[in-house]
Amino acid sequence: MVSPAVHYHTVMSLDGYVAPPDGCQRWLRPFLEAGSEEMQAALASTGAFVMGRSTYEQQIAEGEWRFGDYPTLVLTSHPVMNPPPGVEVRGGCPKAALDVLASRMTHGNIWLYGGGYTAARFLDAGLIDRLWLAIVPVVLGGGWPPFDGANGPTGFIRRQVREGPKDMVYILYERDVEGAGSK
Amino acid sequence: MVSPAVHYHTVMSLDGYVAPPDGCQRWLRPFLEAGSEEMQAALASTGAFVMGRSTYEQQIAEGEWRFGDYPTLVLTSHPVMNPPPGVEVRGGCPKAALDVLASRMTHGNIWLYGGGYTAARFLDAGLIDRLWLAIVPVVLGGGWPPFDGANGPTGFIRRQVREGPKDMVYILYERDVEGAGSK
Numbered sequence: 553m554v555s556p557a558v559h560y561h562t563v564m565s566l567d568g569y570v571a572p573p574d575g576c577q578r579w580l581r582p583f584l585e586a587g588s589e590e591m592q593a594a595l596a597s598t599g600a601f602v603m604g605r606s607t608y609e610q611q612i613a614e615g616e617w618r619f620g621d622y623p624t625l626v627l628t629s630h631p632v633m634n635p636p637p638g639v640e641v642r643g644g645c646p647k648a649a650l651d652v653l654a655s656r657m658t659h660g661n662i663w664l665y666g667g668g669y670t671a672a673r674f675l676d677a678g679l680i681d682r683l684w685l686a687i688v689p690v691v692l693g694g695g696w697p698p699f700d701g702a703n704g705p706t707g708f709i710r711r712q713v714r715e716g717p718k719d720m721v722y723i724l725y726e727r728d729v730e731g732a733g734s735k
Numbered sequence: 736m737v738s739p740a741v742h743y744h745t746v747m748s749l750d751g752y753v754a755p756p757d758g759c760q761r762w763l764r765p766f767l768e769a770g771s772e773e774m775q776a777a778l779a780s781t782g783a784f785v786m787g788r789s790t791y792e793q794q795i796a797e798g799e800w801r802f803g804d805y806p807t808l809v810l811t812s813h814p815v816m817n818p819p820p821g822v823e824v825r826g827g828c829p830k831a832a833l834d835v836l837a838s839r840m841t842h843g844n845i846w847l848y849g850g851g852y853t854a855a856r857f858l859d860a861g862l863i864d865r866l867w868l869a870i871v872p873v874v875l876g877g878g879w880p881p882f883d884g885a886n887g888p889t890g891f892i893r894r895q896v897r898e899g900p901k902d903m904v905y906i907l908y909e910r911d912v913e914g915a916g917s918k
Contacts, residue, residue: 564750564751565751565888566868566891566906566908567747567881567887568747568748568750568752568881569751672876683749685749687870687906689890689892689893691858691885691888691889691891692885693855693858693880693882693883693885693886693887694883694885697876697877698750699874700876701876702750702874703876704748704750704755704762704874704875704877705748705874705875706873706876707872708749708873708874709872709902710872710898713898713904719891719892721896721904723749723870728872
């Protein structure tokens, strides 16, 4: 069986933050609304989600579970009480957890939903096949990074650059399997 | 007299770092070489440079002063020994220092050369007219930010997006004078 590809989608400020220091995402709302078509398009080829503990807790706190019945993996070493249907909780290494998630999937790619710490672990394990950046035309000046503590430098290959709504820039990268730019 | 415009040029990893934690720029060298035409083009419309103390010390440490006889301002509150010709050292607020620099210029724009702390001070004072980003297709995972400690969110307007050599992406932003995105 071919493993499903892992796509990391991230929306960040032009100075590289996915959230300000206090985590409040009000600054991002107009851009997320403007980019919702792009997200819907990505969803069409998605068969499962993976996320870290903090991102999961944020989603739960928002009240509405937006991942429907998609097979969803929460990577955490601590127990989770009463997860929504479709959610599996696992600790351990990213690769083993992904294999379990893949066995539950019927189609599509795995959408790595964040956050930055989880993305860094996947990156360091060589597991991010595509990286989709939406760059918002705002400087935050500090905050939470998209790859929190990754062991760089890790090179990618640019596949597509597009102008999005509200002065956003979309860049699609692919993993540089052999590249001189990678570790 | 019309004040010269301030252009901040910055080359950063796709996760928003201008340098890794140890400050060593070996990872960046192939990209700087590939992008040298772009830099030469920017230089053609430049009449002066401004930089912070750390950036100045780095440039001095590299042995060759690459700014020729351009009027150059080093913004620092500590004295500098034997600066190269054309270099003026000033403390205080960015606006007052810029006015002094402008009085010495005969043409062109002011190139804000860095680093991130100095750029943040200029940004917070509303003094960055253009922001030119070169995004390198590399994840660093940590390091030095392009606007270190700026009081965001500050909005910009996207003016141009281009694909550069070696999978770089060039984005030109302009200051959002009235924008809802700015402070």
